[in-house]
Amino acid sequence: MPTLAEIAGLLNVSLPDGADGGREIVGVSTLDEARPNELSFLSNEHYVRELATTRAAAVLLHRRLKGWAAAGTPVPTIVVDDAELAVAKVLGLFAPDVPRPPVGIDPTARIAPGAAIGDGAAIGPNAYVGERTVLGRRAVLHAGAYVGDDVTVGDDCEFFPNVVIRERITIGHRVTIHANSVLGTDGFGYRWDGTRHVKIPQIGAVVIEDDVEIGSCVCIDRGRLSSTRIGRGTKIDNLVQIGHNVQTGPHCIVCGQVGLAGSVTVGTGVVLGGQAGIRDHARLGDGSILAACSAVMDDVEPKSVVSGVPALPHRQTLREQAAIRRLPDLVVLVRKLEERLAALEGKDDKVTR
């Protein structure tokens, strides 16, 4: 277990006077739950009051957070530029290894004769690798993971159990796909011919760029003619639907249960809140933010924040919501105004008659 001094070294900060640098730290915990041999942190104003009673070995403090200086705490404090980033680093010291199949190919795995498996790959029980597929170095296929024909996978990728990657898909380096997700299902396209829905063949592919992470039960469909593409460093949560021909830029955050209809274009660094739905062909500008549960029917301006059903600029939604809160009273008020006006008109009739 690392000492407090070693953790300070990792974070490139110095310990405060009086802190016991030699103390062994066994984990990270919240302020109220931390034991005397655990590190804690404060990155959210909500929890400032817990500083006073924490029993943690030391507390990482977010430099720009207000209120902690005044609050006081009985334990040593370490001020860092970004407590969340610092915690992410420290947690790395305590994170248990993810159990993985051993390097090599499990005897029950099915590897097509023409597949190429990179050095150091670990292929688990009942995994499947198709014809002409190339897996990069140190690929990890957990039990039951399926990679179809003509797929290219870069180095250091990990596919959890029962992931299904259909044929003709390209995946970059350091891509993680969690259990039971499916890449490369046919896009959803039909044309009514007067008697039935004729299927429009979906002959495109899917491209997943480097450093993408994809949650569980996510569906990413193949393009109709060209490719559906997920940009470098984009992170996708569970149960997300990504339709055919969607293009996302790099470094997007796609929260749980988001649905992107066909041909949506997402810029760089866009954040899509949970359960947001985006209609087909919409364009989401760079750095835009979609609030959770919003229903996006139009293009979204770069760096804008939209919310609501239908989604509008967030300030407008707030203004309208505030007005709707008053609407029932407004209806009553207008009725009274009408009565007062009618009374006045009656009098006025008499006056001017």
Next chain:
Amino acid sequence: MPTLAEIAGLLNVSLPDGADGGREIVGVSTLDEARPNELSFLSNEHYVRELATTRAAAVLLHRRLKGWAAAGTPVPTIVVDDAELAVAKVLGLFAPDVPRPPVGIDPTARIAPGAAIGDGAAIGPNAYVGERTVLGRRAVLHAGAYVGDDVTVGDDCEFFPNVVIRERITIGHRVTIHANSVLGTDGFGYRWDGTRHVKIPQIGAVVIEDDVEIGSCVCIDRGRLSSTRIGRGTKIDNLVQIGHNVQTGPHCIVCGQVGLAGSVTVGTGVVLGGQAGIRDHARLGDGSILAACSAVMDDVEPKSVVSGVPALPHRQTLREQAAIRRLPDLVVLVRKLEERLAALEGKDDKVTR
């Protein structure tokens, strides 16, 4: 097949005069579809009129339901306190057994040497049980079910095909998990460091208490530091997303496609309607009810009912919705009022001038 008298015995009620207790009953059906050898029931006012024409062997009547006494029916009736509960009991007589792998371990299953399998367990083809994992008595793992390392599973649990239970998860007694659900995916946590989203390690676990039932394609993520927890007797429908560190109380009902963002706290006996979305850190009080499709942005009071986007107390939502129904007319009315007022001001000007 049970006789009508045996069914009455099961329900602890007596048969009405003239009912043929020796009649064999072969099933339960709706009033309009029941054949003369089937039992039927009435638990919903909607269907009172079908009493007059039903051909069922007998009808279970919900005591407090209005209208059935007046309606009349040609078949024997059995009044019970709760017709739905009575039907649930009777259906148990007719429910076909769920097909299960035979007791024992299928030769194609992969059981880690250090795993412990309880007496009477049935492990199907290609199932996977990880190192140091303990499965309780009579556990059923259907084909392709995956249980990772260091998992503890109580007695009488059943995991349907292709369920994925990742490492370090604790599951109580009598827990059922339906096909293709995933427990223990990393929580969705990243921190932007200026150039990329840094992953925050998710080193917590998942705890599923006794008597929980989980539908298909459900995702329950592991906690960041501590555990995500599903309380005793809680029932979860299909395609639900449960984020890291969520805590649900006992006896909750979580309908299909609900999404709970990270760190949501759900009280005892809470009902979450289908597709409801709940923002991170929200607290849902004991006995609260969330309407289907509601978007919960704030804490919810105990025993309250909320609905809408954003969710508000249900009465307020109804009041606002009613006012919105009138809003287009209100806009027109106000315009007319303004004209009338302007006319009056004009006259008034003349009068007072």
Next chain:
Amino acid sequence: MPTLAEIAGLLNVSLPDGADGGREIVGVSTLDEARPNELSFLSNEHYVRELATTRAAAVLLHRRLKGWAAAGTPVPTIVVDDAELAVAKVLGLFAPDVPRPPVGIDPTARIAPGAAIGDGAAIGPNAYVGERTVLGRRAVLHAGAYVGDDVTVGDDCEFFPNVVIRERITIGHRVTIHANSVLGTDGFGYRWDGTRHVKIPQIGAVVIEDDVEIGSCVCIDRGRLSSTRIGRGTKIDNLVQIGHNVQTGPHCIVCGQVGLAGSVTVGTGVVLGGQAGIRDHARLGDGSILAACSAVMDDVEPKSVVSGVPALPHRQTLREQAAIRRLPDLVVLVRKLEERLAALEGKDDKVTR
């Protein structure tokens, strides 16, 4: 590769003068991306301007689309009644074959002794076929697909990897089910008995009629007493939830992440937009259309279009939305009107006093 003349023949149209019928066509692409050996098409006014600069071998034009006659293009044009249908046909020429397991039964597949497998079936690695189950001719079960006991599957069906089809389900001819979908999970039904949620046995089945296509991670639950049914030719996108006893008519389109609560009845040719939610027991009339993200709380009239939360006739929703856009200004206006009215009343008081 087909020639341009062969493609014209397939579409039953004649080539324009000057078109090189002998030219080999290697694919279909969008107007801006098509190379000189690819066919392109115009079916959407958005892209008319791209006609002028396309390098395609020829362009399929949608007869009723406006603007293309005036736009002009340097390449041969072929006018068809429905460009999307024509593209669907032509794409069939270029669609790569879906990789499938070879005809026969993989040695690792598990086929119950009493199962009957049709001629020409292809059963992949680790697939599972239960007792008394009948698979039709040319059935394709990809790796890890699971078909339980007492299931009947028609001819020419294809189930992608890790699909789970539970016991006692009936599937017609030419049904495709994409990866990781689950049919036949217990419907979600419990009854509170004062101390716990008692499970209501779900002893019904699921019926999937001919020519249905079902996406990935779709859940279709079994009925409580009778069957959940998906009508002939209906197409279902990914991550859709279909509750117990739902009945859909033929030729419906169910977009991604739609949720149908229990006992919903859907007519013929209904279109359900993405993420739409429909409450239990609602009836959707023939030919009705539900906008994306709508929350349907009541029955929907045949041939009507509904949208919004809660869903209303689309025109009404548009009218209300337009009024809400003006609501903040309306609140201000009414306040001013009240002031003006009060002023007038004050003067009036003086005048009439």
